[in-house]
Amino acid sequence: MGFRKGISILTISAAFALALSGCTSDKPAPSASTAPTASSSPSDSGEGGTDAKLEALGLDSNLKFKETRKITVEVYDRGNDGGTKPEDNFYTTYIKEGMLRDHNVEVTFVPVPRWTETEVINNYLAANQAPDVSLTYSYPTIQTYANMGGILDLAPILAENKELFPDMFEYLTETNIYWDQDPATGTLWALEGRLNVLNRINTFVRQDWLQKLNIEPPTNLQEFESMLRAFKDNASTLLGADADKMIPFSTSFDVGWRADHLTTSFMPNDLTDKDIYVNGFDDRLFLMPNYKEGIRTLNKWYNEGLVWKDFPLYPAGDTTEDNLMKLGHVGAFMHNWDYPYRNGDDSIHASLQRLVGPDAAYVAVESFPNDAGVYKKFLSGPIDRKVFFPATNKEPIASLLYVNWISKFENRVFLQFGEEGVTHEKLPDGSLKTIATTGEKIMNSPANIDYTITSNGINLGDPDLTVKSIANGYAGVDSKLIEIAHKITTNDGRIGKNANVGQIKAEDGQGQALKEKRDTILNKAVVAAVDKFDEIYDSGMKDYLNSGGQAIIDERKAAWEKTYGTETMLK
Known part of the structure; x- marks a missing residue:
């Protein structure tokens, strides 16, 4: 009391x-x-x-x-x-x-x-x-x-x-x-x-296409590019009458999120906490050193016909891209760590298997080491x-x-799992397994995240049961695919820290405007002719910085130095 x-x-x-x-x-x-x-x-x-x-x-x-x-x-x-x-x-x-x-x-x-x-x-x-x-x-x-x-x-x-x-x-x-x-x-x-779970993004490829073309999962940029070209060159083998619908690599208007593993691989491994704070106000890491070269690579792929040509046309929430994946036309993409396995019977995975066959599946791969040979992942803090x-x-x-x-x-556990026997079952080891549900008890978001507003990710109070329950949580999906995705998404992860230096006034009112500018710059840069890439990217970046980006960088740098002096790493 x-x-x-x-x-x-x-x-x-x-x-x-x-x-x-x-x-x-x-x-x-x-x-x-x-x-x-x-x-x-x-x-x-x-x-x-x-x-x-x-x-x-x-x-x-x-x-x-x-x-x-x-x-x-x-x-x-x-x-x-x-x-x-x-x-x-x-x-x-x-x-x-x-x-x-x-x-x-x-x-x-x-x-x-x-x-x-x-x-x-x-x-x-x-x-x-x-x-x-x-x-x-x-x-x-x-x-x-x-x-x-x-x-x-x-x-x-x-x-x-x-x-x-x-x-x-x-x-x-x-x-x-x-x-x-x-x-x-x-x-x-x-x-x-x-x-609760710092899992963020994964790179997915069609496992059955790799097997059909006798290709090993790509472990570096060169192998990944070769794989994309192989998908394109063997479209008839992979898609038959639908060969003209081949999309070796797909992305969306939100290039910053959807190309994350590629762009972060170009960033120096020795970035300091100060570097990350000063330049990291954009959550897509748009202002990090060498980011441009990741986008240049995507531009090269686009001009080779390896990237979905219509990706900038569809806004947030549009299902066109998901439908192309469900139809089996997409060879690879980057997205949320478990994206193809979400949504039960309506998942990309379930739809692909129904239409293409039981061997059709996306598997997470690790393909983009940085300058130190590390598969660095920039992860959020626990917020x-x-x-x-x-x-x-x-x-x-x-x-x-x-x-x-x-x-x-x-x-929160009830909201995440619902009713036993209806939306989940309890397994002998004590872990919980979700049951695909339709009707009034269907969850509109994974684990009802939209109602558990203080909680993103399962937490059963026991780490072992939590991990097992996460793996159990994808109806009709081989648990090995989930285990692979769960392992890769945080491997070599760098967890975000709280640089609490107070308000940055230059950020006031800028969030949405700069976000829209960033998306526009990246979309235009990816689809540009190769010989126009630098001009378009650089002019866009100049406009972004002049529109408030540089003021935020400058104020963040000053605030860091006022709070932490010459220190470049947080404890």
């Missing part, structure tokens, strides 16, 4: 003031170095005792509001064929009933298109219509509106009321909760969700989506109780 202690009258007044005013508190918040620790407990001083303090918040001793509170919560809409309405389905009902039962909080879900989430949440914030519990992958978006008074500062609320949210603190830990806290001002605009509350949120305590509820072990 430790949470009953120490909800001071000051805290209650501050919480209500924040909620009603829609502004951040002017009370100094703790710096990153003074964030409350697991052993700390709020003072239990104050008039009226613990019950009176809870009473002032409208809570009973079980943290249930005496009068029903109402909050809105963002959920991604992926527009899945055969899926359910993301805001109204079996899993939203589970959450709604649970929050009403446990805290007397009524939850309404607000769908936001997954593939344009940054633009849409920008629009909601600008119109003062963002959901009470919002999320985004774009921290600069949050920072931009925080600077205008549009985001709630969570630091004072958490500092005083920490013990109201034990599951959130236990699961996310101080690291993720205070990851984004400004070291100078102490403000905390967002909580970082937990990335994921950023959960934040807009200043229009009038129920910060209820909203944090929601984040706590969604972080509770039994709740």
